[in-house]
Each structure stands twice: as C-alpha cells, then as structure tokens.
Amino acid sequence: MNQSIWERRQAVASRLEGQVKAERVVRDEFAGALAAASLDPAHVDPDGHLGRAVAAVAHLAAGEPGYDLVLSLPTGVHGARVHADADGRVTVGVVPLGPTPPEPRPEAQPEPGDQPTAVASELAALLWRR
Known part of the structure; x- marks a missing residue:
C-alpha cells in the first residue's frame, strides 16, 4: 500500500489522459452525428457551447x-441526445426540436344525468317490464 509519489503521479496522469481521450471521442461523435444529419456545426452550435455541454x-x-x-x-x-446504455457505453446523436403536437383530447363521455331522454327511456323500459 506504500506507493511512491511517482506511482501516484503516473496514476493521476493516466486518469487524466483517459478523460481527455473520452472527451475527444464524444466531440468527434457529436461532429459525426451533425455530419450524418447534414447539419452545419456553425449553424447548430455557433459558439461551441453545446459541444462542451455534451462532453460534460x-x-x-x-x-x-x-x-x-x-x-x-x-x-x-x-x-x-446523450444516452448511456446498460453497459455504460455513451452515445451522442442529433435530434430535431420543434413544437410538440398537441395530444388528442379524449372524447367526453356523457354522464348518465346529462342525457335526460336516455334516462327517461331506460326508466320507461324498466317500468314496462313490471
């Protein structure tokens, strides 16, 4: 358990290299997703803020x-879109944004008391049976 300063420094350096490599892969994947969608990176992300947010x-x-x-x-x-699979693999894709279509409203079902003619006919049918 006694590590030298040099060994600790090497461990930190390798972790940092791994983080830089992962960030580079994510940025390349984001650029590839933009290219696959035929989008200009300067139009979608003019200042580079979106790319940095995706990497973070x-x-x-x-x-x-x-x-x-x-x-x-x-x-x-x-x-x-940043998505992590069950095995921890991260994928980056481009999705179109826009107004979401309104959800269809369920048709209102009439309450039994809303239709007096239907209620009256049901009562008449019940009385007629007796």
Whole structure:
C-alpha cells in the first residue's frame, strides 16, 4: 500500500489522459452525428457551447447506465441526445426540436344525468317490464 509519489503521479496522469481521450471521442461523435444529419456545426452550435455541454454531460452519463438527456441551445432547432446504455457505453446523436403536437383530447363521455331522454327511456323500459 506504500506507493511512491511517482506511482501516484503516473496514476493521476493516466486518469487524466483517459478523460481527455473520452472527451475527444464524444466531440468527434457529436461532429459525426451533425455530419450524418447534414447539419452545419456553425449553424447548430455557433459558439461551441453545446459541444462542451455534451462532453460534460457525457462524463456524467458514463457512470450512470440508463442516462438519457437532450441538450439544446435556447434558440436552437436541433439538440444533442446523450444516452448511456446498460453497459455504460455513451452515445451522442442529433435530434430535431420543434413544437410538440398537441395530444388528442379524449372524447367526453356523457354522464348518465346529462342525457335526460336516455334516462327517461331506460326508466320507461324498466317500468314496462313490471
């Protein structure tokens, strides 16, 4: 358990290299997803803020299987989806954003007291049977 300073320094350096490598992979995957969707990165992410946010969220998602989040800029038409599979593999994709269609309203079922003619006919049928 007695590690030298050099061994600890090497362990920290290898962890940092792994983090940099993972961030590079996520940024490349985000750029690839933009290219696959035929989108211009300068149009979707003009300042690079979305790409940095995706990389940061990907670090969080890597430690939590089932993580699923869509990030976008306030004025953006497209967003980035960060998803972690059950095995911890993080995938990044581009999703279109837009107004969600309104959910269909369920048709109102008439209450028994709302239709007096139906109630009256049911009562008449019951009385007629007697």
